[in-house]
Amino acid sequence: MHEMTLVAGILEIAEERAREAGAARINTVTVEIGRLAGVELPSLIFCFETARLGTLAAGAELAVRELPGRGRCPACGAEAEIDFYAALCPACDGCLEVVGGRELRVVSLDVD
Amino acid sequence: MCDTCGCNQPPDAVTYRKPGGHDLPHRHGDLEHTHPHEHPHDHAHPHDHDHPHDHEHPHVHPHDHDHGGGRRLNVEQDILRRNDLTAERNRGWFEGRGVLALNLVSSPGSGKTSLLERTIRDLKAEMPLTVIEGDQQTLNDAERIAAAGAPVLQINTGFGCHLDAEMIRRALTELEVPPHGVLLIENVGNLVCPALFDLGEHAKVVIISVTEGDDKPQKYPAMFAAAQLCVINKTDLLPHVDFDVEACKDAARRVNPALAFVELSATRGEGLEGWYGWLRERRARAAR
Ligand SMILES: Nc1nc2c(ncn2[C@@H]2O[C@H](COP(=O)(O)OP(=O)(O)O)[C@@H](O)[C@H]2O)c(=O)[nH]1
Numbered sequence: 078m079h080e081m082t083l084v085a086g087i088l089e090i091a092e093e094r095a096r097e098a099g100a101a102r103i104n105t106v107t108v109e110i111g112r113l114a115g116v117e118l119p120s121l122i123f124c125f126e127t128a129r130l131g132t133l134a135a136g137a138e139l140a141v142r143e144l145p146g147r148g149r150c151p152a153c154g155a156e157a158e159i160d161f162y163a164a165l166c167p168a169c170d171g172c173l174e175v176v177g178g179r180e181l182r183v184v185s186l187d188v189d
Numbered sequence: 190m191c192d193t194c195g196c197n198q199p200p201d202a203v204t205y206r207k208p209g210g211h212d213l214p215h216r217h218g219d220l221e222h223t224h225p226h227e228h229p230h231d232h233a234h235p236h237d238h239d240h241p242h243d244h245e246h247p248h249v250h251p252h253d254h255d256h257g258g259g260r261r262l263n264v265e266q267d268i269l270r271r272n273d274l275t276a277e278r279n280r281g282w283f284e285g286r287g288v289l290a291l292n293l294v295s296s297p298g299s300g301k302t303s304l305l306e307r308t309i310r311d312l313k314a315e316m317p318l319t320v321i322e323g324d325q326q327t328l329n330d331a332e333r334i335a336a337a338g339a340p341v342l343q344i345n346t347g348f349g350c351h352l353d354a355e356m357i358r359r360a361l362t363e364l365e366v367p368p369h370g371v372l373l374i375e376n377v378g379n380l381v382c383p384a385l386f387d388l389g390e391h392a393k394v395v396i397i398s399v400t401e402g403d404d405k406p407q408k409y410p411a412m413f414a415a416a417q418l419c420v421i422n423k424t425d426l427l428p429h430v431d432f433d434v435e436a437c438k439d440a441a442r443r444v445n446p447a448l449a450f451v452e453l454s455a456t457r458g459e460g461l462e463g464w465y466g467w468l469r470e471r472r473a474r475a476a477r
């Protein structure tokens with residue numbers, strides 16, 4: 078359900094930016110979504126395709142860049158890619174702290 | 190479109206009610222409804238991390254695009270910025286009054302309302318307690334809170350699966366929250382969506398009951414990572430269920446090494462002192 082809320086946020090940011098730049102229409106909205114952010118990408122894209130109607134992004138595609146989860150070990154400083162939260166340090170068996178992968182960001186727009 | 194207050198649902202989908210009272214008017218488009226506008230500036234965010242596994246999900250275009258003359262605009266904005274801005278306003282509101290605000294999250298039925306009822310009965314003489322109840326449909330929880338003796342506002346989110354910062358901001362205009370008191374917010378029963386939405390609270394308290402699986406922290410890591418306190422409820426049922434308290438704590442600590450724990454029975458009263466101690470300590474900190 079919260080994917081619809083995220084799409085509303087994406088469209089609002091995109092339209093505001095496009096209007097400010099005097100664009101007539103938005104062709105592509107590029108977003109970065111961290112893999113630990115808890116977002117269902119198919120659901121996000123489905124919601125986008127519904128909600129874009131009637132906006133400057135009515136014909137736009139949503140380009141999703143998925144960012145990997147990254148963890149850092151508080152004990153030894155080692156970093157590793159993680160795809161779930163409870164990851165053990167590859168170097169010392171400490172628990173990794175999540176330092177990346179929760180991103181939810183509109184990166185850029187391609188407009189006319 | 191404005192989704193932060195749920196108004197992209199049918200117009201009356203989100204309602205604000207007090208037990209025994211009338212529905213409060215759903216104000217739309219008036220002064221109540223200003224949304225701060227930030228001006229996005231094109232700053233290049235240094236991307237010092239490399240993304241070795243970026244996956245683009247390009248979409249097939251069923252229609253023709255004239256890309257001639259197209260240009261790229263930098264945006265670099267957080268998708269949740271509106272919620273986060275409103276959450277910051279709420280946080281300032283709490284700080285200005287020295288109010289401790291807690292966001293209680295759990296699956297449906299873990300005992301959020303029961304813990305609130307008991308807490309109100311035990312502590313209302315000691316500290317002012319005010320409650321915001323979030324639920325999709327009914328006024329039931331607010332009635333239970335009112336019967337326990339605390340002022341309460343019920344937010345019904347309709348189809349919405351979480352409370353957001355704008356709902357709390359709106360609720361704060363309807364509720365008297367005494368200075369140096371505690372605002373207890375019962376979120377919609379859901380361990381996924383509420384993790385994403387900052388309400389401006391001091392801390393999220395995640396509640397899990399022993400009738401659920403002790404692997405909940407692995408299944409819902411985002412929520413356990415976002416919480417500061419984990420209440421393990423219904424300990425009176427431990428003799429009857431297969432719930433390994435230590436395994437649950439270990440799983441939660443792996444997600445969030447700083448997480449604190451309290452084990453209690455909201456209905457029988459065992460272990461409540463641990464919860465009250467945590468509450469008193471956090472309230473003293475917020476009131477400074
Ligand atoms: N045995 C037992 N039952 C409890 C306890 N706390 C809550 N319950 C029961 O669990 C059910 C759901 O509780 P409720 O507070 O409504 O959960 P909520 O959906 O998280 O608000 C109710 O039937 C409560 O009586 C407890 O500590 N022990």
Ligand SMILES: [Mg+2]
Nearest residue numbers: 301302330375
């Ligand atoms: Mg409840």
Ligand SMILES: [Zn+2]
Nearest residue numbers: 150153166169
């Ligand atoms: Zn390590």
